[in-house]
Amino acid sequence: MTFEKHPSHELFDALVYFLASWTYLASMELLSTRNRFVPNYKCDFHNKLVGVIGGPNSEICLHMATILNIYKIPQLTYGSAPVINNKVQASFFHQMFPNLMHQYKGIVKLLIYFNWVWIGVVSLDDDGEMFVQNVLPIFSKEGICLDFFERISKMTFSGEIFEVSGDWIQAANIIMRSTANVVAVHGEIQTIIVLRMLFYLSKQEAIPVQTKVWMMTAQMDFASLGFQRDFDIDFLHGAISFAIHSKEVLGFQEFLQMKNPTSEEEDSFIKIFWEEVFDCSVPSSGKDGKAGEICTGEEKLETLPVSVFEMSMTGHSYSIYNAVYAVAYALQSMHSCNSQHRAKLKRVREQQPWQLHQFLRSVSFNNGAGEKISFDQNGELVAGFDIINWVIFPNQSFLRVKVGRTDPKAYEDKGFSIHEETITWPSRFNQARPLSLCNDHCHPGYRKTKKEGKPFCCYDCFPCAEGKVSNQKDMNDCFECPEDQYPNKVQDFCIPKSISFLSYQEPLGISLTMFALFFSFITALVLQIFVKHQDTPIVKANNRDLTYTLLICLLLSFLCALLFIDRPQKLTCFLRQTAFGIIFTVAVSCVLAKTAIVVLAFMATKPRSRIRNWVGKRLSSSIVFSCSFVQGIICMVWLTTNPPFPHLDKHSMAEEIVLECNEGSTFMFYCVLSFLGFLAVVSFIVAFLARKLPDSFNEAKFITFSMLVFCSVWLSFVPTYLSTKGKYMVAVEVFSILASSAGLLACIFSPKCYVIVLRPDLNQRKHLINTTH
Structure with a gap:
């Protein structure tokens, strides 16, 4: 040459x-x-x-x-x-x-380590059959996709240069326009010669050269032709290659320094090599050299650029x-x-x-x-591979730095090592680890969705569905949080749920407690007024005992609301609904008895009426007792079959675990409410029919208003209760108890208290008689 x-x-x-x-x-x-x-x-x-x-x-x-x-x-x-x-x-x-499979496994491990899942592969014709058969299936199995697989044609005759160069230009176009930042090159010692030609032709054809991380197999080595001496090798800067494991041999540098083409002991190869690299003629070689360009033998190999001759082994x-x-x-x-x-x-x-x-x-x-x-039993060298990082300097010399190793003799988890901090990456990546992906990562909070017609490494990213999270990059699907946790706003991790219940320490609980105590105090005050003025006509009218019973029930109903506030316990869960049901049944039955007495009293004034025999304490007691007995039976069945109990509800609220009283039997709970509603409706109807009957201060009209309030509250309670969740369900029930009780108290007793306290002149028997007649 x-x-x-x-x-x-x-x-x-x-x-x-x-x-x-x-x-x-x-x-x-x-x-x-x-x-x-x-x-x-x-x-x-x-x-x-x-x-x-x-x-x-x-x-x-x-x-x-x-x-x-x-x-x-x-x-x-x-x-x-x-x-x-x-x-x-x-x-x-x-x-x-060494066995090639060790190298191929090392390549796969290296790609996985750096998360390079979108790569290109270049191979010289016929050189990559084993690579295709043994490695490409592993790529697919390990989640690595190919953007391209390009076979570069080889030249077998000198006349093929123009035909082959066309194929090389086409290959250069494919490589340079690829979105893959990593290109694995499978070849042998002459492959780098061809790669350098590809880059030379790219510049000649004005193909935009895009920096890639070249990953080369150990079969390759740096080789150069005379006319390539001035070619840039910048494209190799930051490349990663595998190499047969080696160590510097003692005395090798001195051996090279002693080489002299003029020595008779040297073979003809040394003389030819000397003439090529130093551009001179060895006299004894028989080559016609140029005048003044005779090799002296004093030339030093260490003065040559590394791209021409390497002094290291x-x-x-x-x-x-x-x-x-x-x-x-x-x-x-x-x-x-x-x-x-x-x-x-x-x-x-x-x-x-x-x-x-x-x-x-x-x-x-x-x-x-x-x-x-x-050697092993197959005649193969028992050795591993070094992982080499190529560092190219401005003067086109280079340095090969060992940055890792694959060792087949080590255990599986220790057979591959890499020191990333010592790697010099191509300048384009600003010394940061290059990414080689078909598309950007799906960040936590998103899931992957395959793109139609694209390799599996190419995907779109969609947000997780409501209630689900993804806490890692590129997750195939989102997952639900455990029962005691909930997703954060960006749905990338789960937050522990807080335990929630209607507490005395929060504004809502404090407000309801204050109202319950306030109305309890008002009820106790009204009861005291009625007891103090028990002998006055207005207190005696309409059965004084029923009035006391009703006031005591209203007092208990206000206090009963406190059972629904604070942390549910086994006893409070056991008592709260049954106590509420029985107390309100007694209260409503007292109202019903009062209304019935008004109607019967009017009917008893007619001549020769037999109803007069029914008017009295026995009737009112019978009404109150029978209604309370029925409700008591319902509550007894409830408590003995499927009683309420404390329960952690982890599902109804997204961000809270609700500590509640499970009703046990929802059917029995609505039976209690239904019977109570039935009594309220009957009381309302009877009071409505008797509202125009002559009575002292027309108590039937006041009862009508009170039952209208009572029924309105509990009719609105059912849909409101079913549409709320967590502690607010309890708050709705407490509010309904307080509102309905306050309605009864206000509508029935406020007119009487007004007369007793502010208008004692109307609290006279004669006035009562005049009003009646």
Whole structure:
């Protein structure tokens, strides 16, 4: 190769070294006498072939095996090994390259670690079949999608450069326009040459170059052609690659520094290489150099840019180093074994290459870097991979920094390690971990919904339904909070519910308590007034005992409301509804008895009326007792079959757990209310019919108003009670108790108290008689 060649020719020259014909020729030369190529003929005893180290790619190894397997020559490959289905042929292979599946698993783990689920894949033609078969299914299983899978064409003839370049430009368009920020490249040592051409053609065709994070396999290595010397390699800045695990070998730097093309000990390759990289001519090489451009041998390899020559040992070099020592240790083991039976020199002459296989397979030694080298039962090197971060400098030199490792010998959870803080990312990402997603994450509070016609990594985000939350990114569905918790406003986590009940410490509870105590005081005051003026006509009228009973029931009803306030207990739950039902039944039955007495008293004034016998205390007592007895039976059945009990209601309120009294039997609760309502309606009807009957201060009219208030309150109670939740249901019932009781108190007793206290002149028998007549 020369720099004066056309780039297409030089590119072809570089790629042609990997063609089958060249490999076959080199393999045949190894089997022939040195410098005298006669196929299948060797007369040189001193240069006996015992093994071949081949690479760097699978094609060379495969073509090499076609010839060498015939002679059962041990072959050690330092690059990726070919897929050989013939077990006999495979037995001659010893791979200085670890099992590829370890690398593929490492790639998947790396993608998952960085959450790169939307990627592109690039592969040279025919190089990625194993990658496609073994890795792409794992991608799908682990939730990784491909934006594109691009096979880059290879050039086999120099005349194909223009045809192939068209394919390369098309591939560059696909890669650069992709929304994936990460591109996995599966290839071999020559792949970087092609990648550099892609970027060169992108600039030539004005294709917008978008920075990507390139993830490269260990089979690849940095390679460069002469005409690519001035090409930018900025696209590799921040790239991540896998490499065969290696360590710096002691003395390797000094070994390189001692190289001199003018030395007779050096082979022709060194001289050709020297002329290419230093652009000079070695006199003994036979090359016609330019005047004044003679290689002096004083040139230093360390002065070359890293993009031209690396002074550090790469993974491929490390594999070759270990392969040489593996053959040496295997030969030593074979000679030691055979020396027990025959003279060592004689055995060396008679040894056959195939005899070395068993010793190679079982070889185990520590190399110059202090690492143990051995093969497994499949002839593969027992080793892991280093994870390398590429750092490119402005002068186009670069540094490979080890940032992690995959170790198949470690436990599953420790077989992969990465030091993210040491990674240098491409400049576009401002040293932040790049994202490679089809779309933005669904934040907590949202759920994923698949986009029609798109890979499963592409989705829309929708808010969680009411009452559900999602507390992580990209959740497939939202979930309901536990019973004792509720979603926050943005629905990204659950908040513990507070326990709620109608308490004395809150304004509503305090207000209802104050009203209950106030009306209790008023009722007690009215009762005191009536007891103090018990002998006056207005108190005696309409059955004084019924009046006292009604006032006591109203007093108890106001106090009964206090049972509904504060934390429900077993006893208060047991008593509150039954006490309310019985007290109100007695009160309403007293009102009914009063009304009935008014009607019967009027009817008894008619001549020869038999109803006169019914008028009296026995009638009123019978009404009150019978009504109370029926309600008492209902409450007794309720309490003995399914009584109320304290209960935590976790469902009716979104943000609270309601501590309430469960009625036990809702049917029995409405039976109590229904019987009470029945009495109230009967009392209202009777009072309404008797409202115009002549009576002292027309008590029937006052009872009509009171029962109208009473019925209105409890008729509105039912829908209001059913439409409220939590402690407000209790507040509605307490309010209804207080309002209905206050209605009875105000409508029935306020006119009488007015007469007793403010108009004692009307509280006269004569006035009562005049009013009656």
